[in-house]
Amino acid sequence: MPLLFRRPLSTLAKPRTVFSGIQxxxxxxxxxxxxxxxxxVKLQNENPNDRLIFSVxxxxxxxxxxxxxxxAASRRDMLAVLLAVGLDPKRSIIFHQDSNAMHTELAWILGCITPTGKLRRMTSWKTRLAQSRNANSESEVDESLLNAGLLTYPVLQAADILLYRATHVPVGEDQRQHLELSRxxxxxxxxxxxxxxFPLPTSLINPSSKMSKSAPDASSRILLTDPPSLIASKIRxxxxxxxxxxxxxxPVARPGTSNLLAILAAIEDVEIESVARRCAEANMSHADLKREVxxxxxxxxxxxxxxxxxxxxxxxxxxxVAKEGAEKAREISAVTMEQVRQRVGLA
Structure with a gap:
């Protein structure tokens, strides 16, 4: 489609600061x-004015x-994965979170103003409590088995975001509660x-993600490093x-088939229903569907x-890459921490 007009400079959206992390x-x-x-990768390629920060x-x-x-090996491998999928260290800031001690410094300060009651209501804590109860066959949950880091995990996650004064955070449904706590x-x-x-960070939902909640169960067995023969075996x-x-x-009556359709839809960046319609019109069998996936x-x-x-x-x-990314991250976060220390009286 030809470009019919250009928006006046004054109407252009304000650049965003986007932060996200991966274990x-x-x-x-x-x-x-x-x-x-x-x-x-899409955020990087389609939003040239945004500041993008991605962390392991x-x-x-x-x-x-x-x-x-x-x-230690996993840290290196995950950084290699981020680069392999298309993140560009010249365009995005890519670094190891643990190379910037200001994350933990801010987490301590924020932890001192966060009620434990809020943390005990977090999904991550309640999930571990449930697992603890099942593992010990006890009628009541034994919180003493869980480490303090798990309880304060959401505060560190908030510090990750707020340290760079991020305005937007790409999140899935499972992370909405953590983002709300950060706000x-x-x-x-x-x-x-x-x-x-601090700005109150806003969720940045991926509009192209069409996978159902059950879809990751089927897809989680297919690793980025799996060779073609193993991918074929797993899908068969x-x-x-x-x-x-x-x-x-x-998804209710036919969850397995629906997962495969969801994978195709996510790859094609279309609605699941349109993929299902195409497959039905082509009289596909399950074997045909698995072959295409x-x-x-x-x-x-x-x-x-x-x-x-x-x-x-x-x-x-x-x-x-890790060194240069950490230097850029520390440069940004140092400005934030100087102001944080001044406000709390530690300057």
């Missing part, structure tokens, strides 16, 4: 890629027991110390449903898989 543990799977990573959040991983050597903490700080400092083995004729989208997933992962192996084999480049 270093585990190779990303298809659900991660379609639900988050591809959206990060190593400190968050410590809420669960970690093998130090494996964690509450920012508002509490601003009101407590009278002079506003995916459970569909007992209805042998026709393809239809029905296999081809599309393999094509989607072909380039980033090869890039991951290439970048992973260049530790010097990874170290350079």
């Amino acid at each position: 270093p543990t585990g190779i990303p799977h298809l659900g991660n890629y379609l639900g988050a990573l591809s959206n990060w 959040v190593g400190w968050h991983a410590l809420t669960l027991p970690q093998n130090p050597k494996e964690l 509450d903490i920012a508002d509490t700080f601003n009101r407590t110390f009278k002079k506003p400092l 083995g995916a459970v569909t449903d007992s209805i042998t004729t026709g393809i239809a989208y029905d 296999t081809e599309r997933v393999d094509a989607l992962f072909e380039k980033p898989r090869a890039e991951f192996e290439r970048i992973r084999g260049d530790p010097g480049y990874l170290e350079q």
